[in-house]
Amino acid sequence: MALLQISEPGQSTKPHERRLAVGIDLGTTNSLVATVRSGQADTLADEQGNHLLPSVVRYTDVDVSPIVGQDAKQHAASDPLNTISSVKRFMGRAVKEIKHFGSQLPYDFVDTETKVPRIKTAAGEKSPIEVSAAILTALKQRAEQSLGDELTGVVITVPAYFDDAQRQATKDAGKLAGLNVLRLLNEPTAAAVAYGLDKSAEGIIAVYDLGGGTFDISILRLNKGVFEVMSTGGDTALGGDDFDQAIAQWIMQQAGITENISQNKIRHLLKIACDAKESLTENESVDLSVEFNDSNTWSGTINREILNSLIDPLIQKTIVTCRRALRDAQVNVEDVQTVVMVGGSTRNLRVREKLGEFFAQPPMVDIDPDKVVAIGAALQADVLVGNKPDDEMLLLDVIPLSLGLETMGNLVEKIIPRNTTIPVSRAQDFTTFKDGQTAMTVHVVQGERELVSDCRSLGQFALHDIPAMVAGAARIRVMFQVDADGLLSVTATEETTHAEASIQIKPSYGLTDTEIETMLRDSITHAKGDVEARNIREQQVEADRVIDALQIALQKDGDLLEEQEVNSIEVALLELNKVREGDDHRLIKTSIEKLNEATTEFAARRMNKSIKQALAGHQVDEFE
């Protein structure tokens, strides 16, 4: 008979309608699957009791299912072309970009017409999506065997810095594995959820993720149940493996080995180094014995002090990155309420100690740092399939990059800022720039920068039939709407005639691979220059408007002015025309002010004239 789990009161399901949900941590090196049983989240083990599944896939032949995990990993050295590891690095990337990673990649990439790269294997050409799907399929099978039925839905985690293309590729891999992907969840967010931090109202959380080969720091802000990623940072080539390297080098130094030793010996030495590192979290010191060759066996002792001196420079590197991430997020160390530790290397006591010192608080380490991301994903999946009472909070999706439109002067007006939760709808009123303007182009852009040319163009459309009016009199309402699936529609409506035009855009597909990441980084690096550029453009636009209006007025009512007055206005006008071309926005502003001053009297006389005209032929009492 079926094995049952304890439900929340009133949440029991009918037989065959059990809602089975899992969370999957699809990692670069290892992957995990977790579920919630009887209210408790835990990762699921395979027959041998291993929770971690090495993210390695080996293709042997056409029509033969690939081998996934430990068995595949063992062949990484002997069959490198057919044994794919670290496929996560290729997700959502073009061949061009992958080649950019360097020549150390052993795989045969096939150049294809499409953007998706393919790897030549014994089982044919495989895309990174298919390779990821093979890993997901293995985890799915493990989960279904463990839960005794088909899965209702899954949540898969992705790095916070993954862009839309990488996320889409991950989702596609899930679909290919026959999974119902309820949602992708950011890895640091999942870690925070595992610790129940989503239950607190708000706060800033730092998630420090130090794995075997990669390091990531994410600064999150929790606000009304929504986790915003404020900044991310990291090093794709720094992790626990480097600790092992440092220890191995120390051993060689102690043993007086200077010549090159064989690959096999190095592997052996690294294993000893890794064991020593792990052992030192329990013990103060560890005795070592390494046989280099028949005549040279080295024995010695390593203690925590030595280990610390070896790894301190590496830990310091991560702390420098943390400091930069905090600066990017524009928060201080004191603002961080909680520090969450993720990744096997955070078991290292020195890492915890140094992090504790830096953040001035002990980091959270209660949950197994290898499992914490999968556990958070499982908790979220459990809520999403409906196993929890309704009041349980759902994490919401946010817009990764701001959406806006182009205004005069190549400037971007942001309508929906980045990190806004979707679905969302925002409207803003715009007006015409020129007298008698009857049409307007709405150019929709995405990005954080101030100038249109630095953002991504998503599309444009024109609104016609604006009634001819003086500049600034028309009211055009532009409405941005993003639905739950991230589909953006933009509508422009002229308020008096209700003339309307609109466009539908899917932002996810508008952006190519690394663009989101690059754009975000650029917006931070260029923030100052952007503001400067914006200020100049704004003043130039204002100058043009003033000059335009003044010339029309002079043409029409120039006779109201004495020659002397015309001269002084023209001097100010010339001056403004000149500084307008420069790049000093303050100078442009002062010149505009000067011109305004020079024309105050003119404006007053024009006003009087038009009032007189309006009143001409009327009796005063008509106006009472």
Add this chain to the structure above:
Amino acid sequence: MAISLTETAAGRVKEYLANRGSGEGLRLGVKTTGCSGMAYVIEFSDGADEGDEVFESQGVKIFVDAKSVVYLDGTELDYTKEGLNEGFKFKNPNEKDTCGCGESFTV
């Protein structure tokens, strides 16, 4: 009239209750549904409802509504592993037949 837990089952229930952070005990019951007519209910309990019978086994309180007691009398709840799968199992002497999947039963 008695409903009991095995030691393993009781250990699990205590662990899950501690993890949940609240709750008085376990609610067991049957409801009419499924392909063979009846299905087991196993839920956390935050206290007795009216008409509940309360049992205690291995230090765990078991709440059962009056109607279900008839079908569950003599039942022992166990916790077992079958391959990778694990969970609670009703050992119910009243159970005559189960459907193929074992999730529902007749008495």
